[in-house]
Amino acid sequence: MDIVVRAVVGFAFVFLLARIVGRRELSSMEPFDLLLLVMIGDLVQQGITQNDFSVTGLMLAGGTISLMAMAISYGTFKFPRLRPLLDGEPVILVEDGKLLPKNLGRERITEGELLAQARLEGLDGIDGVRFAVLETNGQISFIRKSG
DSSP states (O other), X not given: OHHHHHHHHHHHHHHHHHXXXXXXXXXXXXXHHHHHHHXXXXXXXXXXXXXXXXXXXXXXXXXXXXXXXXXXXXXXXXXXXXXXXXXXXXXXXXXXXXXXHHHHHHTTOOHHHXXXXXXXXXXXXXXXXXXXXXXXXXXXXXXXXXX
């Protein structure tokens, strides 16, 4: 039972850490970010299983973390009011061709990064953008002005 409690605490810690780090960073991982995630995973694993290297410990920890992930997914599906808390909300970065510096700063996205993403979407700038939205999955959606 001790492993299950530690797995729940470990999952909650990693989930909170992922929410703090932010969507943008998780969607565009650099090699350093990948190493950091692997190291965090290893450190959390050590805290969860301690010196228990048994198959039972592995199954308890893995099963608990899988059930926690499924509970989060089910919770956001079944209870829409939990979605903003667990998944976050989309953030508008550009409105009618104008940058929203407060939202860019809050999400730690530079103008250069936004323009680079716009170019990848085939846009030559943000003047023709009605909305640019940072989605909950970390991707930026561009909605062109009509006309």
